[in-house]
Amino acid sequence: RKEVEQDPGPFNVPEGATVAFNCTYSNSASQSFFWYRQDCRKEPKLLMSVYSSGNEDGRFTAQLNRASQYISLLIRDSKLSDSATYLCVVNPGQFYFGSGTKLNVKP
Amino acid sequence: DAGVTQSPTHLIKTRGQQVTLRCSPISGHKSVSWYQQVLGQGPQFIFQYYEKEERGRGNFPDRFSARQFPNYSSELNVNALLLGDSALYLCASSLAYEQYFGPGTRLTVT
Numbered sequence: 001r002k003e004v005e006q007d008p009g010p011f012n013v014p015e016g017a018t019v020a021f022n023c024t025y026s027n028s029a030s031q032s033f034f035w036y037r038q039d040c041r042k043e044p045k046l047l048m049s050v051y052s053s054g055n056e057d058g059r060f061t062a063q064l065n066r067a068s069q070y071i072s073l074l075i076r077d078s079k080l081s082d083s084a085t086y087l088c089v090v091n092p093g094q095f096y097f098g099s100g101t102k103l104n105v106k107p
Numbered sequence: 108d109a110g111v112t113q114s115p116t117h118l119i120k121t122r123g124q125q126v127t128l129r130c131s132p133i134s135g136h137k138s139v140s141w142y143q144q145v146l147g148q149g150p151q152f153i154f155q156y157y158e159k160e161e162r163g164r165g166n167f168p169d170r171f172s173a174r175q176f177p178n179y180s181s182e183l184n185v186n187a188l189l190l191g192d193s194a195l196y197l198c199a200s201s202l203a204y205e206q207y208f209g210p211g212t213r214l215t216v217t
Contacts, residue, residue: 094163
């Protein structure tokens, strides 16, 4: 069983739409959680850490559900520049990355 | 402030050769981690070093080795290259839990 699983997508949405991604993890000992975005042929860039109480950064909201072992990312008012692959990361002692969810925001 | 730097940016090697990749962390960061990313997959953890000590190792063969220097820079060595080693090799530095990635070295093995 994979440590981290994500829907690969792609999610094709119009500008201004709200889109949500989920990510499930298998190790209940995981202590820290993150979302990264990765543009084509570039390095992953930290989007946000995910805290137990949930957290928001502008148009982005991250949630953690420890009981069901998943984290989510909500993007409101999607912009063309949000088009990228979103990687879920779980750390039960070392970083485990999901394979990513591809988002295409269309005009 | 400079981010994580890696060299070289691209590399082409032949099967059986050896390669050394280099990474300089963000100033003040003492931990460096190495990842391998193949097309269509997320980065896969290879090593983590903190204060020159190996703190973690992923599921990679002994052909992969690394070290960290007193200035916290790091090298990743891969011996006896295989075609399957072709990938983007990423270095990340961290101060606490959050990791920041360099641009990577794209290795092609022919």
